[in-house]
Amino acid sequence: MNYKIAVLDGDGIGPEICAGAIKVLEKTAKKFGFGLSFSHYPIGGCAIDKTGVPLPQSTVEGCLASDSVLLGAVGGYKWDSLPADIRPEKGLLGIRKALGLYSNIRPAKLWDSLVGASPLKSEVVNGGIEIIIVRELIGGIYFGERGKSEENGNEFAWDTEKYSVPEIERITRVACELASKRSKKIISVDKANVLETSRLWRKTVHAYAQKHYPNITVEDMLVDNAAMQIVKNPAQFDVVVTSNLFGDILSDEAAQVTGSIGMLASSSLGDGTRGLYEPIHGSAPDIAGKDIANPIATILAAAMMLRDSFSQIEAHAAIENAVQRVLGQGYRTADIMQEGCKRVSGSEMAALIAKAV
Numbered sequence: 001m002n003y004k005i006a007v008l009d010g011d012g013i014g015p016e017i018c019a020g021a022i023k024v025l026e027k028t029a030k031k032f033g034f035g036l037s038f039s040h041y042p043i044g045g046c047a048i049d050k051t052g053v054p055l056p057q058s059t060v061e062g063c064l065a066s067d068s069v070l071l072g073a074v075g076g077y078k079w080d081s082l083p084a085d086i087r088p089e090k091g092l093l094g095i096r097k098a099l100g101l102y103s104n105i106r107p108a109k110l111w112d113s114l115v116g117a118s119p120l121k122s123e124v125v126n127g128g129i130e131i132i133i134v135r136e137l138i139g140g141i142y143f144g145e146r147g148k149s150e151e152n153g154n155e156f157a158w159d160t161e162k163y164s165v166p167e168i169e170r171i172t173r174v175a176c177e178l179a180s181k182r183s184k185k186i187i188s189v190d191k192a193n194v195l196e197t198s199r200l201w202r203k204t205v206h207a208y209a210q211k212h213y214p215n216i217t218v219e220d221m222l223v224d225n226a227a228m229q230i231v232k233n234p235a236q237f238d239v240v241v242t243s244n245l246f247g248d249i250l251s252d253e254a255a256q257v258t259g260s261i262g263m264l265a266s267s268s269l270g271d272g273t274r275g276l277y278e279p280i281h282g283s284a285p286d287i288a289g290k291d292i293a294n295p296i297a298t299i300l301a302a303a304m305m306l307r308d309s310f311s312q313i314e315a316h317a318a319i320e321n322a323v324q325r326v327l328g329q330g331y332r333t334a335d336i337m338q339e340g341c342k343r344v345s346g347s348e349m350a351a352l353i354a355k356a357v
């Protein structure tokens, strides 16, 4: 088996963290007997500098010709004053659209050795935290009709949330697929006591899961309660499926309870197996080029790619175990440094994880 990976290094710390992830991927592929080839394409600020646009057509074609895509991060001070339509972030929206990626999956995991980094009390997090939020990414209120008007001398503004049954069904499928490899339970978050879209959401999620994934249990939770439960009893969550707006907010809340932005990965998936895998953090221009950025989020994103795009379940577990072991041995990059631990650079951290694989 040989998988072709398109690498979009991007800007700032992007190239450093992608290099770390590639090192770990190469070691893992060797151990588990599959092949990987990497082709690099520009996106974001570096693409603007090279071609005048944040997402050149050659990058889109390279990604479409690949089996999956690894992304570092885009953006930086240099491009901050450009007009909105040629900003680096436009490249991200463009590539998601070009690849038909309608779901965003963000696991928020609290690693045993980093329990102290969580802002929650130890008795709350002792049950462990691993919340996987599956967020609908290209529908709902962010994409609905909006406008402004003036009525009787008053200024009004409005946004609309609209979801179709097929849109809800396809995100439910992604959540059920993930849950079937895990706890076999999903929590669907909505606001069905108030919103019509939420009532359709709830009905559709249940009907689809019951028909296509009868072994998956679906539980409903209102979004206001979900926001409370994430800080009160995070251990009760595994796979959560929700709309674009609710997912945007809850995934940041869940990320925060794990305490460290340099540790969290995410993926965007569509109908096929090709996905876009990336850290949740940005290009961190303040620390770029110093070899102090934590590569673990990108390494974990690469591990998700092995599991979710290539079905290399054991290889994924080997990388997660390697991260666990290296953290357990007390190695830390600057952002997660704790008293009594050994500080290492970003490239040293990647090398330690590759060795532990």
Ligand code: NAD
Binding pocket: 072, 073, 074, 075, 076, 077, 089, 092, 261, 262, 278, 280, 281, 282, 283, 284, 285, 286, 287, 292, 293, 294, 295, 297, 335
């Ligand atoms: P950021 O995530 O880049 O940085 C926030 C803080 O976290 C900074 O202090 C940074 O040094 C630190 N940090 C981030 N990743 C780290 C890592 N791996 N190791 C250690 N420390 C890390 O967010 P920001 O500063 O708001 O944005 C910087 C640029 O990134 C902006 O241009 C923004 O538009 C862009 N951005 C891109 C993405 C993306 O590509 N997906 C996401 C968010 C922000």
